[in-house]
Amino acid sequence: MEFVRKKIDELVPADYNPRKDLQEADKEYQDIKRGIQTYGLVIPLIMNKRTGNLVNGHQRLKVLKALGWTEVDVSVVDMDDKKEKALNLALSRIDGDFDNKALTNVMSEIRAAAISFSEGFWGRETGSSSVTCNWQKRDSRFSYSLQASRR
Numbered sequence: 378m379e380f381v382r383k384k385i386d387e388l389v390p391a392d393y394n395p396r397k398d399l400q401e402a403d404k405e406y407q408d409i410k411r412g413i414q415t416y417g418l419v420i421p422l423i424m425n426k427r428t429g430n431l432v433n434g435h436q437r438l439k440v441l442k443a444l445g446w447t448e449v450d451v452s453v454v455d456m457d458d459k460k461e462k463a464l465n466l467a468l469s470r471i472d473g474d475f476d477n478k479a480l481t482n483v484m485s486e487i488r489a490a491a492i493s494f495s496e497g498f499w500g501r502e503t504g505s506s507s508v509t510c511n512w513q514k515r516d517s518r519f520s521y522s523l524q525a526s527r528r
Contacts, residue, residue, distance in 0.1 A: 379453045385414040385446055388422065388438060391430040393462060395480035396469060399436050401443065409440045418449060423468070426455040462486060485495065 399406040418441065422434030431438060432454060441449060454464070462483050 378448055381449050382448055383424070383451045384448055385438070385442055388424060388449075388451070389429050389430050390435050390438065391461075391465060391518065393479060394435050394465060394485050395429075395483050396435060399439065406436070406440065409436055411443070413437070413440060418446075421450055423444065423454060423464075425458075425461045426453050428458055428461060429460045430458075430461060432461055432465050435450045439480075459486060 400411075401407075418437065420434070420437070422433040422438060424430065425432050454461075456464070466480075466483060482526075
């Protein structure tokens with residue numbers, strides 16, 4: 378994994394990001410802001426070298442801009458756009474709100490590309506050979522459950 382220092386204005390939010398765009402009045406926005414002001418940015422933003430897209434940290438980026446930050450350390454990954462989208466979803470906080478239309482579009486692309494969450498860190502983290510991700514819509518929100526099985 379590579380870390381680089383980037384100018385905030387050079388970071389490109391992914392246009393497919395299914396998370397709802399937080400507003401300053403939102404509780405989660407204020408929680409993120411308070412955390413950054415108290416502890417600094419302890420969870421780095423993640424960008425994809427191939428696409429230039431921000432993969433994770435869209436909400437933090439918005440808060441950092443509002444706080445006047447001009448540079449930030451970024452973790453850089455190198456993957457195709459389908460795996461990037463799968464990583465975006467895997468790293469998203471499940472208790473956050475999603476734009477359901479955008480989430481449906483991203484999930485359709487991931488399924489069509491036959492990418493599973495067993496690829497990458499899920500399989501290594503669970504020590505399993507197969508991890509199934511089941512998405513369900515509940516009360517206008519999506520949730521997922523992971524089921525791991527060993528060889």
